[in-house]
Amino acid sequence: MTAPARDWAVRIAALALLLLVWQQVAQRLPAAILPTPVRVGAAARDLLTGGELALAWGQTVTQVAVAMALASVAGVGLGLLLGWYRPLDQLLSPLLGALFLTPRIALVPLIALWFGLQDLAKIVLILAFGFFEVFFTVRDGVRGMERSYLELARAYGVPTWRTLRTVVLPAARPYVLTGLRLGLLHALVGVVLAGFFLETSGIGGLIYNLGAALRTAELVAALLSVMVVGLAVNVGLRRLEARLTPWQVTR
Amino acid sequence: MTAIEVDDVGKSYTGKGGKRTDALSGIRLSVPSGGFVSLLGPSGCGKTTLLKCLDGLIPVTEGEIRVGGVPITGPGRDRAFVFQDFRLLPWRTVLGNVVFPLEGVVSSRAEREATARRYIEMVGLSDFERHHPHELSGGMQQRVGIARALAVDPDILLMDEPFGALDAQTRELMQIELLRIWELTGKTVVFVTHSVDEALFLSQRVAVLSARPGRIAAEFEVPFAHPRQEHTVRGDSRFTDLRHDIWRLLKGDTHAFSE
């Protein structure tokens, strides 16, 4: 057997074992506490065919897209600027650091007061979760960027603005991609919380409602969908990073 | 004609907490136009420092460096630097790396690429112009470094242990290649190395630096005409004698030599 084939065999065996144990335990517990995998499977099919899951993810994806677009522009822009220009970093980083250390969830009441409970408020909350990963990764990347590239540019008389464009920006590309991936994964936390604490819509709202209604099998199915999306985002963007920056050793 | 004059140059670094390191002291050196001069010395004696001062990448703290009779104030297009670590931009192809110093200088893209291709061909990498550095061997990467330096058509090539990171065999091939390019282009070359053999095989003159603070301990003329043949030079008794003299000088100075 080839190595990848063996990996897959191990993974499938582990999954089968997990399902088996789950089935055995769940059979001895009330369905409202822990439904069996078979029931969860049926619930997942119902959520999919009934359109509930698609509707919830549809609302969420739009919000995440808008929030992450903003997070990318702000995070990459500020990251490049503060990573490159020390005085600005010294001015703004304490503030951004303090915000980063404040549990983002504590911002919810303020966000609700300022932006209401609907799409706009949710976008702001998701942004609050996604932004910092992008910003810090890009800033630290530019800051720690190989000074030797800058020496090369200086040796060949490349002016500052051109150095920024042709050296600093491309050298920061791997960090931008990593930052976007980490930001997006954190944004998923914001997504779920937005459905809990703001208007009960989107995938977070669906999870909240299913839990409140004690529809445990559907609840677990919805949770699994979040897990699958998280995994897909992680794997997909890692692949993209590897393709766009083939010289970079994957972190 | 004299290409470079180093006039009583000293360099000290001020580190964190004001700690001073004297890297160079009282350096006098003159490099003739079209000449090939090596700077030879043990690790840490200030060879890189001197070469960066020649390029204008770092300022001297004493004395003056003149290129073509004019005191230098910074890097200029009359000089090009070849780094020990190749220093290629990993996201650019071979062609992209060689074109790099021409951007913003030569406005026509076609012209830039034509120039770059000429030097890529000179270093024998025409079949690899679309490759990225991580797809090339060390020797090939340094060929790109040399092509990039030649592309700006400098009068002077400043080479900082350019073959130091290569294996012995590749290194010898690159030495022969460099001599061919030097004879072809007529550039002035200042070549830093810590290998006695390399300095003797390549250069017309070898300046030996002593350990910290770096001073010029002695200069040796290497009496072989170019174009040189490797086996005839290395087998010659004058080569062995020079080698012996330089070794003795260095041994008295330091044990930091590896060859």
Ligand SMILES: Nc1ncnc2c1ncn2[C@@H]1O[C@H](COP(=O)(O)OP(=O)(O)O)[C@@H](O)[C@H]1O
């Ligand atoms: N940027 C720097 N700051 C402080 N000290 C330095 C710096 N660069 C080099 N030095 C010191 O100057 C001396 C000469 O270094 P260098 O020119 O790199 O020597 P070489 O190239 O001959 O090995 C060494 O003692 C080194 O530690």
Ligand SMILES: [Mg+2]
């Ligand atoms: Mg050195």
